[in-house]
Amino acid sequence: MPNIQQLEDLTTQVRRDILRMVHKVNSGHPGGSLGCAEFFVTLYQDIMETKDGFDMDGKGEDLFFLSNGHISPVYYSILARSGYFPVDELNTFRLIDSRLQGHPTTHEGLPGVRIASGSLGQGMSVAIGAAEAKKLNNDDHLIYSLHGDGELQEGQNWEAIMYAAGNKVDNLIATVDLNGQQIDGSTDNVLPMGNLKAKFEAFGWTVVEIEEGNNIEAILKGMAEAKSLTGKEKPVCVLLKTVMGNGVDFMMHTHAWHGKAPNDEQLEIGLAQNAETLGDY
Amino acid sequence: MKTYTNTGNKDTRSGFGAGLTELGKTNENVVALCADLTGSLKMDEFKANHPERFFQVGIAEANMIGIAAGMTIGGKIPFTGTFANFSTGRVYDQIRQSVAYSDKNVKICASHAGVTLGEDGATHQILEDIGLMKMLPGMTVINTCDFNQTKAATLAIAKHHGPVYLRFGRPKVPNFTPENGDFKIGKAVILTEGSDVTIVATGHLVWEALEAAKVLNENGISAEVINIHTIKPLDDQAILDSVSKTGCIVTAEEHNYLGGLGESVARVLAKHKPTPQEFVATNDTFGESGTPSQLMEKYGLNNDAILKAVKTVLKRK
Numbered sequence: 001m002p003n004i005q006q007l008e009d010l011t012t013q014v015r016r017d018i019l020r021m022v023h024k025v026n027s028g029h030p031g032g033s034l035g036c037a038e039f040f041v042t043l044y045q046d047i048m049e050t051k052d053g054f055d056m057d058g059k060g061e062d063l064f065f066l067s068n069g070h071i072s073p074v075y076y077s078i079l080a081r082s083g084y085f086p087v088d089e090l091n092t093f094r095l096i097d098s099r100l101q102g103h104p105t106t107h108e109g110l111p112g113v114r115i116a117s118g119s120l121g122q123g124m125s126v127a128i129g130a131a132e133a134k135k136l137n138n139d140d141h142l143i144y145s146l147h148g149d150g151e152l153q154e155g156q157n158w159e160a161i162m163y164a165a166g167n168k169v170d171n172l173i174a175t176v177d178l179n180g181q182q183i184d185g186s187t188d189n190v191l192p193m194g195n196l197k198a199k200f201e202a203f204g205w206t207v208v209e210i211e212e213g214n215n216i217e218a219i220l221k222g223m224a225e226a227k228s229l230t231g232k233e234k235p236v237c238v239l240l241k242t243v244m245g246n247g248v249d250f251m252m253h254t255h256a257w258h259g260k261a262p263n264d265e266q267l268e269i270g271l272a273q274n275a276e277t278l279g280d281y
Numbered sequence: 282m283k284t285y286t287n288t289g290n291k292d293t294r295s296g297f298g299a300g301l302t303e304l305g306k307t308n309e310n311v312v313a314l315c316a317d318l319t320g321s322l323k324m325d326e327f328k329a330n331h332p333e334r335f336f337q338v339g340i341a342e343a344n345m346i347g348i349a350a351g352m353t354i355g356g357k358i359p360f361t362g363t364f365a366n367f368s369t370g371r372v373y374d375q376i377r378q379s380v381a382y383s384d385k386n387v388k389i390c391a392s393h394a395g396v397t398l399g400e401d402g403a404t405h406q407i408l409e410d411i412g413l414m415k416m417l418p419g420m421t422v423i424n425t426c427d428f429n430q431t432k433a434a435t436l437a438i439a440k441h442h443g444p445v446y447l448r449f450g451r452p453k454v455p456n457f458t459p460e461n462g463d464f465k466i467g468k469a470v471i472l473t474e475g476s477d478v479t480i481v482a483t484g485h486l487v488w489e490a491l492e493a494a495k496v497l498n499e500n501g502i503s504a505e506v507i508n509i510h511t512i513k514p515l516d517d518q519a520i521l522d523s524v525s526k527t528g529c530i531v532t533a534e535e536h537n538y539l540g541g542l543g544e545s546v547a548r549v550l551a552k553h554k555p556t557p558q559e560f561v562a563t564n565d566t567f568g569e570s571g572t573p574s575q576l577m578e579k580y581g582l583n584n585d586a587i588l589k590a591v592k593t594v595l596k597r598k
Contacts, residue, residue: 056354057354057355057356058354058355059355059356063354065351105382105383106382106383106384107382107383107384114354115350115351115354115379115383115385116378116379116382116383117378118378119374119377119378122343122347122374122375122378122379123347124347125343125344125345125346125347125348125350125351125375125379126347126348126350126351126354126379127351128344128347128348128351129347129348129349129350129351129352129353129354129359130351130352130354130355131351132336132348132351132352133351133352133353133354133355133356133357134355136312136333136334136355136357137355137356139355155343156343156344156347156375159338159339159341159343159344160344160347160348162339162341163338163339163341163344163348166339167336
C-alpha cells in the first residue's frame with residue numbers, strides 16, 4: 001500500500017496529466033477532474049481491492065463506475081497510472097481513432113471502463129445493477145460510484161436512490177462530488193438541491209460526510225468509515241466536499257473551468273504549481 | 282397453396298411468459314426485471330419459481346434499464362419487462378448510452394405494442410418503437426407473430442449475445458406456427474410460396490397476410506407470404522429473392538409507416554432492385570380507444586387492407 005507522500009506525488013502527477021490532456025486538444029473538463037484527483041488516486045491506489053488485468057465481469061474484485069463521465073481526464077489518468085493501459089496513450093485523448101473518447105466508453109475497448117457515461121444521471125442505476133449481480137454471484141466485493149452534485153438534478157438518480165434503499169443494496173458506496181458548481185453557475189443558483197445529507201437519509205441511506213475532499217488523509221478516513229458501514233442492509237452515500245479546479249489557483253472556486261481548456265500561458269502557470277513527480281507521459 | 286391452422290387464439294405476451302419460465306429452469310444467469318407490470322407481462326411464474334432472480338423496480342423504467350445494464354457486468358442476462366411505450370420512448374437515452382453504446386447483453390421485452398393494446402388509447406399505443414429501436418447501432422429488433430413464435434424467440438435471444446428489443450402484444454390472436462419451433466434471429470420465414478405478389482408481414486399482421494393470401498388464391502392470384510420476425514438485421518436476401526419472382530411487394534405491420542418494416546424493406550429494394558411497394562401501416566398518426574379489431578380496421582391494419590394494397594401494387598407492375 002503506498003504511503004501518504006506517494007499518494008500526494010501521484011495526485012500532483014495526475015493534475016499535470018489533466019492539464020496537459022485538455023490543453024493539447026483545447027477541450028475537455030479540467031475543473032471537476034482536478035477537484036476529484038485526490039479521490040481517484042486514493043480509490044484506485046488504496047481503497048479498492050482490484051485484480052491484476054481487466055475483464056468486463058470483474059468477479060472477485062471491487063468495481064468503480066463513473067457516472068459524471070465528463071471528468072474523463074482524471075479517470076483516464078488514474079487508470080493509466082494504475083496500469084490498465086499505457087500512460088503514453090493519454091496523448092490520444094479526444095483525438096480521432098482513440099480509445100480515450102471525450103466521455104468514457106466501452107465501445108473502443110479501453111481497459112478499466114465498464115459502462116459508457118456522459119449523458120448524466122445513469123450511473124447509479126448501473127452501479128446498483130452491478131451490486132445486485134455481485135450478490136447473485138455470492139461475491140462479497142464492493143461497488144463504488146461517483147456522481148456530480150449537479151448531476152443529482154437528473155430524476156433517474158432518485159429512482160435509483162429509492163430502489164437501493166428499498167432493496168437493501170448494502171454493497172454499494174456512491175460518492176457525490178460536492179463542489180457546488182455546474183455549467184451555468186453555482187448549484188444553488190441553477191437549481192438549489194437543499195440538504196443532500198437529509199435527502200439521502202430520508203430515502204434510507206447511510207451518509208458519510210468528508211469535509212476535506214481534497215485531503216488524502218481525510219478521504220482515507222472517510223472511505224474506511226464508509227466501507228465499515230457496508231453490509232448493514234443500507235446503501236452508503238459519501239458526500240465529498242471538494243473544490244473545483246483544486247491545485248491550480250486560478251481554476252479554483254469557480255465554475256468557469258468546468259469545460260474549458262487552459263491556453264499555453266495558463267498551462268505553464270498550472271504546471272508550475274504542480275511540479276513533475278513521476279514523469280510526464 | 283400451403284395453409285395454416287389456428288390451433289387456438291393465444292396472446293403473444295403469454296408466449297414470452299412461457300419462454301421466460303423455461304429459461305428460468307435452464308439458464309441460471311437469466312434474471313428478470315419488471316416495472317410494476319408483472320401480471321401484464323406474464324412474468325408471474327418466473328417470479329414464483331425464482332424470487333431471487335426477479336427484480337421488481339417499481340414504476341421507474343429508466344432505473345430498470347440502468348440496473349439491467351449493470352447486471353450484465355457479472356455475467357447475468359437481464360430480461361426487462363414493461364409495455365412497449367415505456368420500454369422505448371420513455372427510456373431511449375438510457376438504452377442508447379447504458380445498453381446499446383455500452384454493448385450490454387440486455388433483452389428489452391415489450392408487450393402491448395401497437396393499437397391492439399385497445400381501450401387504453403394512444404398514450405399507451407406506441408407505433409414508433411420499431412423505428413426508435415432499429416436506429417440504435419447494434420440493436421437487434423424482433424416482432425413476433427403468435428404465442429409459439431414469441432416463446433421460441435424468447436429462448437433464442439437468451440443465446441444471442443448483445444442487446445435485443447423483443448416486441449409483442451396484448452390480445453389473443455391465432456396461434457399457428459409450430460410448437461417448439463426453431464427460431465433463427467435474422468432469418469425470414471417463407472410461409473407460402475407464390476409468383477404474383479410478395480407480402481412481407483411482421484407481428485400480428487402475419488396472420489392477416491395469410492388470410493389475405495387465401496382470398497387472393499381463390500381469385501387466381503398467387504401470393505408469397507413472408508414472416509419477417511426480425512426487422513433488424515433484416516433478411517435482405519429473402520426479400521430480394523422473392524421480388525425477383527413476383528415483381529411487386531406489400532409490407533404489413535402494426536406500426537407507423539415512417540420508421541417501420543416497410544421503410545427497411547424499401548431501403549433494400551431501392552439499393553438492389555427497385556420494385557413497386559405498397560405499405561400497410563399506420564399513416565403517421567396516433568391511435569385511440571377501441572377494441573383491437575375495431576382499431577385494426579379503422580387504421581387499415583387487417584386482411585382487407587392487405588387485399589387493397591395488393592390490388593394497387595399489382596397495377597403498378
